Amino acid sequence: MILPISRRRFFGQSFGITTGAVLARSLGLTPADLAGRSPGRSGSTPMIITSHRNATGQAALEEVWEALAAGGSALDAVEIATNVIELDPEDMSVGYGGLPNEDGVVQLDASIMDGRTYNAGAVAGIESIKHPSSVARLVMERTDHVMLVAEGAKEFALSFGFPEEDLMTEKSRAAWLRWRENRSDNDDWGPPDHLKGWEDEKGRGIPDAGGDRAAFLGGPEESTHGTVNVLAVDARGDLAGITSTSGMSWKVPGRIGDSPIIGAGLYVDNEVGAAGATGRGEDVIKACSSFYIVTRMREGRSPQEACEDALRFIDERYAAVGIDYRPGEKFVAINRDGEFGCAWNIGEGSPVMSVMDAAGYRRYEGANTTL
Ligand code: ASP
Numbered sequence: 001m002i003l004p005i006s007r008r009r010f011f012g013q014s015f016g017i018t019t020g021a022v023l024a025r026s027l028g029l030t031p032a033d034l035a036g037r038s039p040g041r042s043g044s045t046p047m048i049i050t051s052h053r054n055a056t057g058q059a060a061l062e063e064v065w066e067a068l069a070a071g072g073s074a075l076d077a078v079e080i081a082t083n084v085i086e087l088d089p090e091d092m093s094v095g096y097g098g099l100p101n102e103d104g105v106v107q108l109d110a111s112i113m114d115g116r117t118y119n120a121g122a123v124a125g126i127e128s129i130k131h132p133s134s135v136a137r138l139v140m141e142r143t144d145h146v147m148l149v150a151e152g153a154k155e156f157a158l159s160f161g162f163p164e165e166d167l168m169t170e171k172s173r174a175a176w177l178r179w180r181e182n183r184s185d186n187d188d189w190g191p192p193d194h195l196k197g198w199e200d201e202k203g204r205g206i207p208d209a210g211g212d213r214a215a216f217l218g219g220p221e222e223s224t225h226g227t228v229n230v231l232a233v234d235a236r237g238d239l240a241g242i243t244s245t246s247g248m249s250w251k252v253p254g255r256i257g258d259s260p261i262i263g264a265g266l267y268v269d270n271e272v273g274a275a276g277a278t279g280r281g282e283d284v285i286k287a288c289s290s291f292y293i294v295t296r297m298r299e300g301r302s303p304q305e306a307c308e309d310a311l312r313f314i315d316e317r318y319a320a321v322g323i324d325y326r327p328g329e330k331f332v333a334i335n336r337d338g339e340f341g342c343a344w345n346i347g348e349g350s351p352v353m354s355v356m357d358a359a360g361y362r363r364y365e366g367a368n369t370t371l
Contacts, residue, residue, distance in 0.1 A: 041304050041364065045338040047357040048077055048232040051278055051330065052085060060084035060230070061356040069358065074232035074240035075114050075137075082110075082133040082242045085228045089169045093226025096130050097169040098246025101253045104176050106167035107150075108132040108246055109260040112140055115239035115270030120146050122260035123153040128164045133244045135162065136260070147260060167246075177209040179250055224249050227259055229266070229276025231334045239336060241266050241274040247281070257281030263291035272298045273336055275306070279329030279344070287314045293333050303333035304341025304366065311345045311369045326370070342366030 046068050050057045060081040068077040086095025093099070100106045110132035111122035121140025123132050124147060135157045139148050148156050158164060168176075181190040190196070191206040199205045227245035234240075243266040245259040258281035259265035265281065267290035268274040275293035277284045284290075289310045296306035310331050318325045330344035330351050343366045344351040351366045 041302070041339055041341050043338040043340055043355055043357040043359065045233045045237065045336070045357070046074070046235045047334065047338045047340070047355065048074075048081060048230065049332060049334055049340055049353055049355045050081065050085070050231075051227070051229040051276060051332045051342070051353050053352040053354055053363055054091075056085055056088040056091060057228070057354045058361055061354055061361060065356050065361075068232065068234060071235050073116075073236075074234035074238050075112075075116070077232045077234070078230045078240045078242045079112070079133060079137055081230045081232075082228060082244050083131055085230075086131050086133065086244055089171070091226075091228075092172055092175070092224060092249075093246055094228050094244050095132070095246070096165075096167050097172050098167065099172055099224060099249035100168065100176050100246075101255070102180075102250045103253050104168070104173070104180070105253065106172075106246055107251075107253070107255075108167070108244070109257055109265075110136045110242065110244040111147075111260045111262055111266045112136045112242045113240065113262060113266055113268035113274070114140065115268040115274065116236075118270070120262045120268075122147040122262060123149070123157075124256045124260040125150040125254060126153040126157065128167060129154060129157045129162050130165055130167065131162065133242045135160075136242070146262060149256070150254075174209075176250070181209040183250075225279075227257075227265070227278035229278065229332050231268075231274040231276060231332065233274075233334060233336055233338065237270075237336055239268050239270050239274045239334070241268045241276055243276045245278075258284035258289070261285055263288045265290060267291045267294045269294050269298070270336070273303060273334050275303075275310075275331060275333040277329060277331050279346070280327040283314050283327040284329060287317065289314070289329070289331060293331060297333065297335055302341060303335050303339050304343070307331040307333050307341045307343035308367055308369050311343055315345065315369075332366075340364065343369055345369045 064077040064081045089097040107125045109124045113120040121136040123135045225248045231241040243259045247257045264285045265277050275290040293306040293310045296309045328346040332342040334340045342351050342353040350368050
């Protein structure tokens with residue numbers, strides 16, 4: 001496969017340089033030690049963040065940190081970090097292992113934006129390719145277009161040597177099979193009518209479509225979704241970002257979310273900062289949320305304030321037409337000075353994002369605008 005950047009070139013830039021992470025290790029500090037020392041919402045540059053809070057998100061940032069600290073580009077850093085997350089088979093919302101549409105087909109969306117050149121690329125509804133973010137980068141750098149969709153996007157990826165692969169894992173297939181059998185009593189999926197609820201003399205019924213393997217879902221109708229945003233500013237002050245997702249699980253085939261839409265799921269402006277979105281994409285598209293966040297930062301708001309403003313903007317649109325409805329979104333943002341922020345309007349708790357700069361890796365808890 002021809003990847004658009006040379007990993008060796010990117011990582012080669014880090015040799016011989018002492019970075020914050022290296023310094024932390026030489027002092028015997030682990031990332032967990034550093035977590036309690038967060039400088040809050042003000043970091044330093046270079047810096048890379050992700051909306052993911054899990055171990056893979058941490059591994060992704062650690063994978064690229066030394067090269068970024070040594071002068072590597074933000075654009076290379078966000079791509080390589082996103083590739084790590086896209087390959088995680090346990091992540092059911094991004095890349096390989098992402099949950100499929102209602103037909104059992106995984107359709108991925110991704111976008112990339114390069115602040116240095118005011119350039120952008122995206123793919124939407126692409127099938128059978130593990131790294132939609134790298135395909136988006138090729139759209140950005142090797143064509144005069146911004147977005148390719150569906151079959152055209154896949155053919156484009158194949159022409160660059162990306163392999164065609166099955167993106168379903170055993171876990172994601174079991175989840176989909178179980179969903180298909182349980183979504184309605186009014187179709188012919190599932191055990192035959194005369195065996196529904198039947199048990200033999202030992203109390204054993206007909207096995208679930210997904211069997212024990214599907215137990216993790218917790219409920220057959222549960223629809224899950226998620227996305228990853230990775231944003232960075234490099235030592236030259238250039239910004240870049242990526243948003244990558246498998247979108248809403250069980251979506252109508254062909255449905256495209258906000259993630260590949262420049263200005264909705266992602267926006268980067270070298271003079272100001274960068275923003276990315278996760279959550280119900282339909283609302284992020286209507287509100288042009290990432291562009292809105294960057295515009296608020298241009299007007300002087302901090303990344304934290306701008307993320308909160310964007311959530312309020314959406315809530316106010318529904319209130320303005322008399323509809324009592326609050327969709328769930330999470331926004332992350334950075335500015336060119338190394339400040340960061342995140343906010344959501346979901347549930348009881350607070351949103352968490354991952355940050356890596358000279359102070360090391362840490363998780364940052366943002367604001368819940370509903371509280
Ligand atoms: N924003 C994604 C989409 O609508 C899903 C998510 O982030 O949860 O496709």
